[in-house]
Amino acid sequence: EVQxxxxxxxxxxxxxxxxxxxxxxxxxxxxxxxYWVRQAPGKGLEWVSGISWNxxxxxxxxxxxxxxTISRDNAKNSLYLQMNSLRAEDTALYYCAKVVPAGFIDFxxxxxxxxxxx
Amino acid sequence: xxxxxxxxxxxxxxxxERAAINCKSSQSVLYSSNNKNYLAWYQQxxxxxxxxxxxxxxxxxxxxxxxxSGSGSGTDFTLTISxxxxxxxxxxxxxxYYSTPPxxxxxxxxxxx
Numbered sequence: 001e002v003q004x005x006x007x008x009x010x011x012x013x014x015x016x017x018x019x020x021x022x023x024x025x026x027x028x029x030x031x032x033x034x035y036w037v038r039q040a041p042g043k044g045l046e047w048v049s050g051i052s053w054n055x056x057x058x059x060x061x062x063x064x065x066x067x068x069t070i071s072r073d074n075a076k077n078s079l080y081l082q083m084n085s086l087r088a089e090d091t092a093l094y095y096c097a098k099v100v101p102a103g104f105i106d107f108x109x110x111x112x113x114x115x116x117x118x
Numbered sequence: 119x120x121x122x123x124x125x126x127x128x129x130x131x132x133x134x135e136r137a138a139i140n141c142k143s144s145q146s147v148l149y150s151s152n153n154k155n156y157l158a159w160y161q162q163x164x165x166x167x168x169x170x171x172x173x174x175x176x177x178x179x180x181x182x183x184x185x186x187s188g189s190g191s192g193t194d195f196t197l198t199i200s201x202x203x204x205x206x207x208x209x210x211x212x213x214x215y216y217s218t219p220p221x222x223x224x225x226x227x228x229x230x231x
Contacts, residue, residue: 035220045160045168045211045222059218095167103215104158106179108167 002026004096004109011115012086020112022079022096030074033057033099036081038092039111046092049081050099064090086116120144120214124223130231137199139226141212146192149216156216159188159197162225163208171210172197204230 008020022034036048049060049070058070069082079096093111100106121144131137147156155175160168170179172188175195185200199206207230212223 044225045213047220047222050218050220061219102173103156103220104170104173104213105160105168106170106173108169110167 002098002107004098004107006094006096006109006112009094009112009114011117013118014087014116016086017082017084018086018114020081020083020094020096020114022109024077024079024096024098027098029077030054032101034072034079035097035099035105036070036079037095037097037105037108038090038114039095040089040092043092048094051079083114086114088116090114091116119219120147120217120221122212122214122221122223124210124212124226126226127224128227128229130229131199131202132231133204134201135231137202137206137228139197139210139212139228141190141195141197141223143193143195143214143216147214147216148192155191155195156214157188157190157195158213158215159186160211160213161206161208162211168211199228202228202230 003025006022012018033052035050038048051058051070067085071080093113095111096109097105098107123142125140157175159172161171162168176188187198189196209225209227211225
C-alpha cells in the first residue's frame with residue numbers, strides 16, 4: 001500500500017523557518033519525482049516545488065523561489081521542504097505527492113498544516 | 119506559464135442527473151509528437167487529499183467508476199459525471215502537466231440539488 005506521511009508543520013511567526021518532511025512507503029521511492037503542493041484554507045491547489053528521482057531536476061513556484069528549498073534522501077525514502085522567511089500567505093496545508101513519469105500525480109499524502117502568524 | 123481556468127465555480131445537480139465541468143488552458147496542452155493531452159482531473163472530498171480520477175484527458179484511473187469521463191483536446195476540456203451519486207459531492211480540479219510549473223484550475227464544487 002502506497003503511503004506518504006508528512007510532518008513538521010505547525011504555528012510559526014513571520015520571518016521564521018520550518019522544515020517539512022515526507023516519508024514514503026509501499027513503492028520504490030527513488031523511481032519517482034515528488035511534488036510539494038499546498039492548499040490555503042478554503043482555497044484551491046497550488047504547486048510549490050518538485051524534485052526528480054535523482055535530485056537532478058528541481059523547480060519552484062515563483063511565490064517561494066529563493067525562500068524554500070526542496071531535497072530528498074532516497075536512502076531514507078524521505079522528502080524535505082526547508083521553508084525560510086515565512087510569510088502569512090504561506091499558511092496552508094502542505095501535501096507531498098507522488099508523480100508518475102508522465103508528469104501527473106497519482107497519490108497524495110494527508111498533508112501537514114503550516115500556520116504563519118504573529 | 120500555462121493558466122488553467124475552470125467553470126463554473128460551483129454547480130448543484132440532482133441525484134442521477136448529469137454534471138459537466140469545464141477546464142480551459144491558456145495554451146494547448148496537446149503534445150503533437152504523441153498526440154496526447156497532458157491534462158488530469160482530481161476529486162477532493164471534504165477533509166481528504168485529492169484523488170486522481172482521469173489522466174491524458176480521458177483515461178480513467180483504475181477503480182474510478184465509469185460514470186466519470188473526460189473529454190476535450192488542445193485547450194478545452196470537460197469532466198462529465200453521467201449520473202450524479204451522493205458520494206460524488208466534492209471539489210474537482212483539472213491540472214496541466216504539459217510544462218513546468220504544473221498548474222491547477224481553481225476548482226469546481228459539486229453539490230446535490
